[in-house]
Amino acid sequence: MPTIPSSSAQAAREALAGRLKEIRRDAGLTGGDLAVRCGWHKAKSSRIENAKTTPSDADIRAWCAACGADDQAADIIAANRAVESMYVQWRRVHKQKTLRHLQEGLVPLYERTKLHRVYSSDVIPGLLQTEGYVTAALASVAWLRDLPDDIPEAVAARLARARVLREGDHRFVMVIEENVLRHQMGDEETMAGQLGHLLSVMSLPSVSLGIIPFKSRRLLWPVETFNVYDDEQVSVELLTASVTVTAPGEVRDYLKLFAELQKRAVYGAQARSLIAAAIEALG
Template sequence: MTTNPSSSAKQAQQALGVRLREIRRDAGLTGRALAAATGQHYTRVSKLENGVQQPTSDDIRDWCRACAADAEIPDLLATLRAVESAYVEFRRQARAGMKRVLGIRAPTLYEETRLFRIYEHNVIPGLFQTPDYCAAMLSFWSRFLDAPNDLEEAVAVRMERQRILYQRGKRFAVVLEEQALRTWFGDADTQANQLDRLLTVMSLPTVALGVIPLMVQRGAVPSAGFWMFDNQLVALETPTASIEVTQPSEIELYGRMFENLHQVALYGKPARDLITRVASELA
């Protein structure tokens, strides 16, 4: 089920209001007392707490300082940013073509990130894709989203983005499920070439790539793939939306999830052997 973007934003705003009320009550302040301390009318305090109005960043800072809860400011500001841009709809973006969908996040995000942590459960990450694999995958999404046919441009965008793999100072920690090796996009030759590309990328000194076998005891099973850009942002994609997580406490949870996945993945020769075995089955 896909959440309607506007309702998602409203729910997030209401949740932010509930958190502000909890902070005020924990501080032992009434609504009128907080209003006096922050220089605003007490009715606005009620509107903020009930999600009727959206607070500003200054509202949040003043609120937390009046409640001696300065430590809450970073998380609340991140939540506010999430409210302001709760969802970026793929269908709306797709009207401008698949090139626009692939360019939702500013290129500067890739340039500025030093550590990429990537988990994918049923697809090879875009940074490692061959042009044919990428084209086969994007052609499906283009049809599904009824997007304009700009496939060649979209593939070129993704291939250009791969140059960051060779930039100094960047690291790529990647965990794939074995299912990602077995999910076909295109024909058997496309899949075989993609797996060969994966073996090549694994040899890069900047890349640590692990594979979680299908049949293995594990302590964590995520519900979706996700990308972590340093500790600044986590990105997830659903069939109709791109979700960006910026709240520090939530980013920390994704970091813990990634560590759990990393611990059960195969690396080095065992991972290469698994990829080679899957490739041999294509024949």
């Protein structure tokens, strides 16, 4: 996935406007024809197509219905709603919230999610992190983004939200790359403790942890770490921003990829063997 520029909200508006324009053209309609069918002035069609006016949910439904494309309305509405929130720069977020606030802010989402899927290509998933690992990871974030030092509070907040692993009827399906086990976060003792914790947490009835071995045949190159909350929302973390995906068609793409990644992973005794090898490699 390429890095999305800071002007992505406007770019997304333009892309959505272009999609509506294509639907109209595919239906063989002019802007005037569409306006008549929708019962509005033709200038409104032009403003929407040129991203000058943001369409409402009702506008999109009327547009798609007029063009015989009702099946596309749900995706377009979801994309339209997500324009402002789909790309959030970390530096802008941290002007308003500390690291601790960000950890606490995820709790409601975690609590209402019944099936939480995680793919990680670079780091141990947050819900499975130990105190030492979290401390080292958040220290790196604070350094990169020049943040105030509230790391102890942020660590406590992240560890506290991990209670969802043991509470309620949540399920967690996690797939990580084998190299995640070898990326040393903190010192050897910290990393050994983290890997040992993985061996322990794998026994929880709510957790399924799969590891994609180095030697696994690739269907696709490793992508950015992402979280899927039920079948409704995907969160992708980039170096400088967080991307939220809610359009049903795009969410389905992530679910399709995740299902394939699950097939490439090993579980149970084979996964434990990879973790044990990583511990041994620490010396």
